[in-house]
Amino acid sequence: MQLILRQGRIVDPSQKLNTVADLGIEDGRVVEIAPKIGTKGKKEIDARGLLVLPGFIDMHVHLREPGREDAETIESGTNAGARGGFTGVACMPNTQPVNDSEAVTSFILERAREVSKIAVYPVGAITKGSQGKTLAEIGEMHRTGIVAISDDGHPVQDSQVMRRAMEYSKLFNLPVIDHCEDRDLSAGGVMNEGYYSTALGLRGINPAAEEVQVVRDLILAHYTGAHVHIAHISTKRSLEAVVRARRQKTSITCEATPHHLLLTDAEVTSYNTNTKMNPPLRSREDVDALVKGIASGDIDVIASDHAPHNINDKMLEFDRAPFGVVGLETSVSLIFDRFVRPGIISIERMVQLFSTNPARILRLERGTLAKGACADITVLDPELEHQIDSKRFLSRSRNTPFEGWKLRGGPTMTIVRGKVVWNL
């Protein structure tokens, strides 16, 4: 066998598996899971004390190439992903130019083939130039390899256009990922609207800006039958609306980010521009509801919304700095340390949030270690002690709100198609 991981704890909800065993890989695929594999592997890894998990997928990242290679490239972003424990990333189309055509999609895929050690799953734009007016060539992008459509960052305001996009997406069985934001309600806002925006004198983004658009999408999904995936859900009411819509069998999924699960708008009081992102950090009540949501399974996915920005762009006055924080290299460790370790979620749930569910939503043949499955594997050391230090990031950007956090547990090895692409 090409590779054998010996005596790791294999946790794979797709097979209801949580056991210490050997895992054998041949030709980039999982061929055997057994208490003891008798044959010798060409390469063997001692995985005692480690967690061996189906490869994690971050389904919401910004790789910035083409266009803003000073902030991130496909190479640096995927290296950051590998270091963060991810075997695949879905990259959003708001590059320059926007990924709204076959040409840009194939550029991204070709570039990824040349430089990326992990899988890159491009997300295509919903509308041309993400201008919100006319549909992008979704079919051609689908033929080339997109896994979903989204106008992330420039959400479709026109409800008729959104309805058409949802109808059209069904032809290709593509999920429609929406960054929900009513741009009239959020206009000029730079942080959550509430006590802190009042005290800091910063313009607020009312939670309603998100909620109004979430509810619109849920209603459109009901009529069109499209699969709608709500990106970076950030408020209690948004989540309640999603849960209600699901009861009526609407095809809805949603994701939350580590920063919306771990930080409140109180963090902004230092005017630290690394606490500025969109949607903004919300109230304690919202954060508590989201945490309940990952525990209950109402939230399907944790995605980082990795949004690298050049340090020059972030060293500005708060209201002038761009929105967004990086997350690829902190996401897995944070969730393990803050939620799995204290028992708020189980390790099985963590695997669902990071692997099983993103694979299912994006219709990828991933998220499982069943016999014959692609050998994309994330290995975590539950005892690894480390501290978040942005100077050591492989990403080109350092805009993290978690600088200096001390964590226990984190990724130590990333395996893609049976090959170790990163280890600590």
Place this chain on the structure above:
Amino acid sequence: MASLSHKDLLGIEQLSIEDINLILDTAEALREVAARPVKKVPTLRGKTVVNLFFEPSTRTRSSFELAEKRLSADILNFASTTSSVSKGETLLDTAHNLESMAPDIIVIRHQSAGAPHLLGRECRSSIVNAGDGMHEHPTQALLDALTVRTVKGRLDGLKIAIIGDISHSRVARSDTLLFHKMGAEVWVCGPPTLIPWDFDRLGARITGCMDEAIDGADVIMMLRLQHERQNEAFIPSTREYYNFYGLTRERMRRAKKDTIVMHPGPLNRGVEIDSDVADADYSVILNQVANGVATRMAVLYLLSGYAGLKVKKTSR
């Protein structure tokens, strides 16, 4: 010598009651400088103060400049009505450049909330916030407090009504924080569209009804209403606004006999305040301006103490 417990004056929020009393006492003592034939003391001789104004300002800037001159400081004026960003230089670069010239104090006004805090973290000089976005305007609140204290003899137990566009006002925030800290009962009043969320948590009671606000008030503080607000759907028209929130002689009849009327300026006569009221005996608007110079002198003097400068002791 007495000095503040802070390197910078970023806002009222960070000040203790003792800090505030110290500034007001010092301002009161310095007020007599304006009455001298030679309106100058050598307190800040040889010290450099930079006035860094990113927003057009006439009264605040003149007030600071006069305060600095009366303290014999050397002054460098750096004004830019356009933002530092549109000029291609960041605020931090501008500040670091100025700092290389070794100023002792930087007075900054900026459109962005938190800009003085950014400088405070990055600069050795003492930073004085002369107004940052919709956040704070601490020297205005201090001069308002000095004005009230001079007339009323105290701050605690007074009812202060702040009326107008609370949302966009840094003065409303700083005044509320200060008067609440000093034991006054602060009311803010305006249309609900111009009162920000959770403003009560800053220490104010909120009402949309002007008569309720001025009922029994010792101080009525009127805020300027920008004409643009009607185009942004905050209010239907300045005409309707005047009917509900304009301070008229008619409304003043319902106020207490010894109520005083204040306004941070510039006045919008006929919009938020009638000329009859602005120019009446109970109006202390021009006292505010006079107290502004003394208050800013006090702040500069007390911060220079923090910076470890040798300042001649003043005997009181």
